[in-house]
Structures are given as structure tokens and as C-alpha cells.
Amino acid sequence: MSVILGIDPGLASTGFGLVKEKGGELTLLSYGVIKTPPTRKVPDRLFVIYTKLHEIFEKYDIDQVSVEKIFFNTNLKTVVNVSEARGVAMLVISEFGKEIFEYTPLEAKKALIGNGRASKRDVQFAVQRILNMKKKPTPDDAADGIALALCHIYTLPYIRSIEA
Amino acid sequence: MSVILGIDPGLASTGFGLVKEKGGELTLLSYGVIKTPPTRKVPDRLFVIYTKLHEIFEKYDIDQVSVEKIFFNTNLKTVVNVSEARGVAMLVISEFGKEIFEYTPLEAKKALIGNGRASKRDVQFAVQRILNMKKKPTPDDAADGIALALCHIYTLPYIRSIEA
Numbered sequence: 581m582s583v584i585l586g587i588d589p590g591l592a593s594t595g596f597g598l599v600k601e602k603g604g605e606l607t608l609l610s611y612g613v614i615k616t617p618p619t620r621k622v623p624d625r626l627f628v629i630y631t632k633l634h635e636i637f638e639k640y641d642i643d644q645v646s647v648e649k650i651f652f653n654t655n656l657k658t659v660v661n662v663s664e665a666r667g668v669a670m671l672v673i674s675e676f677g678k679e680i681f682e683y684t685p686l687e688a689k690k691a692l693i694g695n696g697r698a699s700k701r702d703v704q705f706a707v708q709r710i711l712n713m714k715k716k717p718t719p720d721d722a723a724d725g726i727a728l729a730l731c732h733i734y735t736l737p738y739i740r741s742i743e744a
Numbered sequence: 745m746s747v748i749l750g751i752d753p754g755l756a757s758t759g760f761g762l763v764k765e766k767g768g769e770l771t772l773l774s775y776g777v778i779k780t781p782p783t784r785k786v787p788d789r790l791f792v793i794y795t796k797l798h799e800i801f802e803k804y805d806i807d808q809v810s811v812e813k814i815f816f817n818t819n820l821k822t823v824v825n826v827s828e829a830r831g832v833a834m835l836v837i838s839e840f841g842k843e844i845f846e847y848t849p850l851e852a853k854k855a856l857i858g859n860g861r862a863s864k865r866d867v868q869f870a871v872q873r874i875l876n877m878k879k880k881p882t883p884d885d886a887a888d889g890i891a892l893a894l895c896h897i898y899t900l901p902y903i904r905s906i907e908a
Contacts, residue, residue: 621838621844622834622844623834623835623837623838623844624838626831626834626835626838627835627838627839630835650824652820656814656816656820656823659820659823659824659827660814660823660827660830661827662827663823663824663825663826663827663828663830663831664827664828664830664831664834665831666824666827666828666831667790667827667828667829667830667831667832668831668832668835670786670787670790670828671787671790671791671794671832671835673787674785674787674788674790674791675791680785680786680787
């Protein structure tokens, strides 16, 4: 059994999804977004992300963490903000002694849909279908968090067979 | 009296300088670099930065913090790594309830030397002269940390006069 946390870091909104894998069966334990108020200063917004991630790590027995790798085709301002949030997420991962795995949005989409250029809606649809959810996961960032957890679970067997 | 901490964030090396200002007189309280081993994973390297910055904030009664703003003329890989370290530094600033001020390397050089294109050596020389240091501050990143603290101190009187 493995519990995988997927994190899609962002300063305004950090998506997350927590998926349990047991003998090939997948269960969605939790998902959502950590939102930070745009009126607050960046250090305080990062502190909100830090505190909420801490709560998730304390509440669940997480085995591995899958984090979105920076996609370089975005603008520099976005890269800076996302990286600052990513830095805080990675700090929490280290504090709790967990292993980090990183995937680009393209890799996550490929693993779930087979097409790296799939839309946000395609990702939501794929996540809903894979986890038998009654409604599609919203907002986008939460769906991306779940997709990252699933991407890591799908990638794992290959890693295991290489190691064996 | 004000105690200003300057931080030049970086994943491999985070420079810092702590300067006390009292009635126009400047005293260098501490300076140095936080180095992280390149053999370790990024989350663990960020944890080293986090722990060491915590120690500095616990040891000294810091009033304000001056942090280097990302200089966009660098490559993207550097922007990501520096932003991740910056994110952790800003988190600590928020944890200790301190105010953050940000300056680009160009602004810091201009404030100290009057020339935004000054070399690393020029910065070391200026810092040494301003603080009457027996030898020049090394390494570069530590000198940059001190320079950021000095830049903020030099900028403060103008802010005060506008507020007055």
C-alpha cells in the first residue's frame, strides 16, 4: 500500500490530491486547493501554504510526494512565484522526511491521457473517470494535484521493474 | 536604532549580513554564507537554509530584512533555484513577523557605489570601506548580503522624510 500526495504549487493557489494505492486499487483520500489572499505580502502568503501543507502531512501517513516541475514555457514572473511556493513545499517534504518525485505538466498529461497537450478539462475528465468520482474535481489546480499523484502511481511499476 | 539583516538567497550559497544602525553609526554584527551540499536533494538543501536562517532570527533582535530581488537577466534554471531559496527565506521572515524590503543587485550597487554596473570586487571594497573592516568581506555572497543591509539603511532616510 502507498499513499501518494500530489502537489501543484502556486503562490495564489496550490492544488493537492491524496491518493491511496493498494493492490492496483485507487482511493481518493482528499483533494483541494490552498488559496492565499492577494492583498497580503508574499512572505505571509508563503506562510499560509507552509501551515496548510504541514496540516496535511500531520493528518495523513504519506509515503511519497509528487510535485509539479516548472514548465519553462511560462513567463518569468510566474516562474518566480511558482518557484517560491515550490521551495516552501519542498521544505515541508524535507521536514517530514519524505521522498520527492517531480513531473512536468506534459508528463502528467501523457501518463493519464496519453497526450501531453491535453486541456485542463481533459485532465479533470480523466481524473474523474479513473477515481470514479461522482462529479469532476474542481478547481483546476486541485485536479492537477490529483493528476500528479496518479502520474506518479502509474510511473512506479516501471521504476520497480527496472530496480528488480 | 535598527538592526537590518540582508539576505542574498541561493540554493548552493545564501549570503547574509547583519548591520546595526544607531544615530548614523554603522556596526557589522555578523555576516557569512549558508552553504548546502550539492550531493543532497533540493528539499534537504532548502531545509538547511531554513534551519540556519531560523538560528540567525533567534539569535539577533532583527528589525527589518532586506532581500535580493530576482534579476531577470539570468538564466531560467538559476531563477528557479534562487526563487526556491527566496521562498524559504520569505517564509522565515513571515514566521518571525518581520517586514521585508527588496532590492535588485543594480539598486544595491547604485546605493553603495553610485554605479549599478559595479563589479563584485567593487562591492567588497565598498562594504569594507563603509564598515571599516580590516579585510574585505568574503565570499562574494556574504558581501552581497551586507550590501543589501546597507542599501536598505541608505534608502530608509528618504522613506522617513516622505512619511514625515
